[in-house]
Amino acid sequence: MDDPTEQSQWRPLHELLDRLHAEIGRIYTDREIKGLKPSYVRELIQLHLKGPMTITELADTVGRTHSALSQKVSAMRTAGLVRTVAGADARSKKVTLTAKSKKLVELLTAEWQATEAAIAELEAELPYPMTQVVRDIEQALARKSFHDRITEKLK
CATH class of the missing domain: 1.10.10.10 (Winged helix-like DNA-binding domain superfamily/Winged helix DNA-binding domain)
Known part of the structure; x- marks a missing residue:
């Protein structure tokens, strides 16, 4: 393995x-x-x-x-x-x-x-703000939680 x-x-x-x-x-x-x-x-x-x-x-x-x-x-x-x-x-x-x-x-x-x-x-110094990445992730997780995303992959 x-x-x-x-x-x-x-x-x-x-x-x-x-x-x-x-x-x-x-x-x-x-x-x-x-x-x-x-x-x-x-x-x-x-x-x-x-x-x-x-x-x-x-x-x-x-x-x-x-x-x-x-x-x-x-x-x-x-x-x-x-x-x-x-x-x-x-x-x-x-x-x-x-x-x-x-x-x-x-x-x-x-x-x-x-x-x-x-x-x-x-x-x-970055091409995009880290805080924007966090906001984007939060919005994606509001649509579907991290828990649900992991659980779907376990099936």
Whole structure:
């Protein structure tokens, strides 16, 4: 049997995104910031701007599932970037920034803006904008989901 993973149209996209995230991560490494990942920045900025939130509220704010955010909050807590405190009732917890992450918010905001500017610069060098490709893919997926496309190929 041939190895089906040797050829992939999917892998180059993943590898590109991984490289871009790694380069953003170097910004933190250069500044000797431990435990911070590029995937945490949006949540940390939202917590700074909107204050403590439950995991559900934070998940809604960033458009993720409760389960995904619960795992991310756990990892950010381990990294010392957030803590959880009792919420309005015994069942809920609020996620709040730690002193460590409060000190980083200005850098994170500047990095976010610099990253957006770098993406705009990169798009200007391309024959077509990456953001247009994303919009086109979203429109195609609105017509037929990725799940449905894969399922059809499995039949």
